[in-house]
Amino acid sequence: MDFAVTKIYAFLLKNGADLTLLLLLFFFGRSGLRHVVQRLASLVDDGNDAVKTQKEKRAETLGHIILASGNVVIYTIFLITLLSIFGVDIRPILASAGVIGLAVGFGAQTLVKDFVSGLFILIENQYGIGDRVKIGNAEGVVAKITMRSTVIKDDEGNRHYISNGSIKSIINSSQK
Numbered sequence: 001m002d003f004a005v006t007k008i009y010a011f012l013l014k015n016g017a018d019l020t021l022l023l024l025l026f027f028f029g030r031s032g033l034r035h036v037v038q039r040l041a042s043l044v045d046d047g048n049d050a051v052k053t054q055k056e057k058r059a060e061t062l063g064h065i066i067l068a069s070g071n072v073v074i075y076t077i078f079l080i081t082l083l084s085i086f087g088v089d090i091r092p093i094l095a096s097a098g099v100i101g102l103a104v105g106f107g108a109q110t111l112v113k114d115f116v117s118g119l120f121i122l123i124e125n126q127y128g129i130g131d132r133v134k135i136g137n138a139e140g141v142v143a144k145i146t147m148r149s150t151v152i153k154d155d156e157g158n159r160h161y162i163s164n165g166s167i168k169s170i171i172n173s174s175q176k
Helices: 003-043 054-085 091-107 109-123
Strands: 132-135 138-145 149-153 159-163 170-172
Touching (some): 054 109, 054 138, 109 149, 138 159
Antiparallel strands (some): 132 138, 132 170, 138 149
């Protein structure tokens, strides 16, 4: 047998169970997260698909954010665990992540401002996906809300990307 094939075979024999378990946890984690988000959204569904209520819009918006945040956590844990299985010492990576996180926190104040503003937009239910709003010079239907930005689709089909930290006032025509 070739030396490389022997080495791969020995690695798989030693770490095959860990790799299999990691892949199973990864896929079950992602599908479980999607299932939980769909289940939570179905709790507020009134069965009328023709009209979305405020609760349904808010659940959809929060569902997108929970799904995106959960996926970041799942991918990060998967990558760190995979590196550990391949013999990479992850302690320096984790220590560096803490220091880098602190540096990014100071260096990316506008990003933090956008994130906090997005959080308050969701908590206060200022607007949701599908609402007709006017933010600054942009007027149209909210197409997407993330923790960092809001996307508005105007009547001509143009998409306006607005960072949440720069939003000073909102006119929401859907909430009366």
